[in-house]
Amino acid sequence: MxxxxxxxxxxxxxxxxxxxxxxxxxxxxxxxxxxxxxxxxxxxxxxxxxxxxxxxxxxxxxxxxxxxxxxxxxxxxxxxxxxxxxxxxxxxxxxxxxxxxxxxxxxxxxxxxxxxxxxxxxxxVFGEAPTARPVIAVAGYYAPGKTLADLADEALELIRLGCAGMKLKVGGAELGQDTARVQAIRRAAGPEFLLAVDANQAWSLGEAKEFLAQTARENLYWLEEPVHWDNDVADLATLRAGTDVPICAGQSEWSVAGAKRLIEAGAIDICNLHPGYSGGVTP
Ligand SMILES: [Mg+2]
The missing domain is CATH 3.30.390.10 (Enolase-like, N-terminal domain)
Incomplete structure (x- = not known):
């Protein structure tokens, strides 16, 4: 060919x-x-x-x-x-x-x-056996005038669509507000709902620790890119050592070697290396 x-x-x-x-x-x-x-x-x-x-x-x-x-x-x-x-x-x-x-x-x-x-x-082709996985949606974006009730409705709508959970954007509001957003979804969607959060590197290490303390009872599915990029490998490892919430990062790396550094540093539980950012799926 x-x-x-x-x-x-x-x-x-x-x-x-x-x-x-x-x-x-x-x-x-x-x-x-x-x-x-x-x-x-x-x-x-x-x-x-x-x-x-x-x-x-x-x-x-x-x-x-x-x-x-x-x-x-x-x-x-x-x-x-x-x-x-x-x-x-x-x-x-x-x-x-x-x-x-x-x-x-x-x-x-x-x-x-x-x-x-x-x-x-x-x-x-890549050798993965067929398996069923729960589907979660990236949702809960910030919008002017959006209320906690709106957020709860969004979660319920996702359940109606067949989603097992959602990944909520955090880090774009005051910590207390983000905690309230998490709690509103947990209350509306129930304990089985898979509720991950993604801060897109918005927080200092101290802020990330405070968010985890405030949401300790909310059974987060994972916490994604919680800390600023400046010192993320060390800060993620420090954060991860003090929590049971799985820590996810990798999408801001440019290579498999970068993801490997995160793993070797004990910085992550889940790696979401982005094939577009890192040259494809071959590596
Ligand atoms: Mg992300």
């Missing part, structure tokens, strides 16, 4: 109202899409959210640098292509996020072709 075309493009759809996380705002939903065609008629597809607003640069890197060089190559040699694309990530003065996202899009798209060629879902 040979690659016959590689096409990427960025999309940005303005939102009707801003979308507030803990310490960031989206005014548009952005993504980069890629399609890889082959002479065997199999097409690979992938898209990644464009969290950093670099979509045009990422698509340009694919269309101008990576794609033309892959024409005629065997798409099934994914790991060789990944190693070759790594070269684009070595410029220490360039914005590394562009090359990492471009590498990730091509990498994941090539794996899509592998799965289609074998007639298997990628979980099977």
């Amino acid at each position: 040979k690659i016959s075309a590689v096409k990427a493009h960025a999309e940005a759809i303005p939102l009707p109202r801003p979308f507030h996380g803990s310490n960031y705002v989206y005014t548009a939903k952005k993504a980069v899409f890629i399609e890889i065609d082959t002479d065997a008629g199999i097409q690979g597809y992938c898209y990644l959210g464009d969290d950093f607003g670099l979509g045009n640069e990422i698509a340009g890197k694919i269309n101008q640098d990576i794609g033309p060089a892959l024409l005629g190559a065997d798409p099934l040699n994914v790991q060789d292509h990944w190693q070759w694309m790594r070269g684009f990530c070595r410029d220490i003065l360039a914005d590394r996020r562009v090359a990492l996202h471009a590498q990730a899009l091509v990498d994941i798209c090539l794996w899509d072709i592998v799965g289609k060629e074998r007639g298997q879902p990628l979980a099977a």
Whole structure:
């Protein structure tokens, strides 16, 4: 099989109202899409959210640098292509996020072709036995005028939709307010509801400890990226040593090696390394 075309493009759809996380705002939903065609008629597809607003640069890197060089190559040699694309990530003065996202899009798209060629879902290609997992939704975003009752209704709506739980944004309000938001959801959704929280690195170590103290009875499913990025490995390890709540981080790392450092430091229970931020699923 040979690659016959590689096409990427960025999309940005303005939102009707801003979308507030803990310490960031989206005014548009952005993504980069890629399609890889082959002479065997199999097409690979992938898209990644464009969290950093670099979509045009990422698509340009694919269309101008990576794609033309892959024409005629065997798409099934994914790991060789990944190693070759790594070269684009070595410029220490360039914005590394562009090359990492471009590498990730091509990498994941090539794996899509592998799965289609074998007639298997990628979980099977990667050796994972089929298992049922509870689904939780990222929800509970901040919005002007949104009340605790609104938040409780949102949790109940997720249950009606079949979700086993939610990941609530925290870190964007006073600690006491965030605690009240957690409690409102726990009261409305019940003890079985899987309630994770994500602070997106909004807190100092002291604030993260205080939040855990305030929510000690709320049976949090996990606490994600609680502390500022400046010293996150050490601060996460310190925080984790004093709590039973599973600590989750990794999405802000750029590599498997970065995730490994978190694990070796005893900083995390759950790793959510982002394949888009870190060059794909091959590593
Ligand atoms: Mg997160």
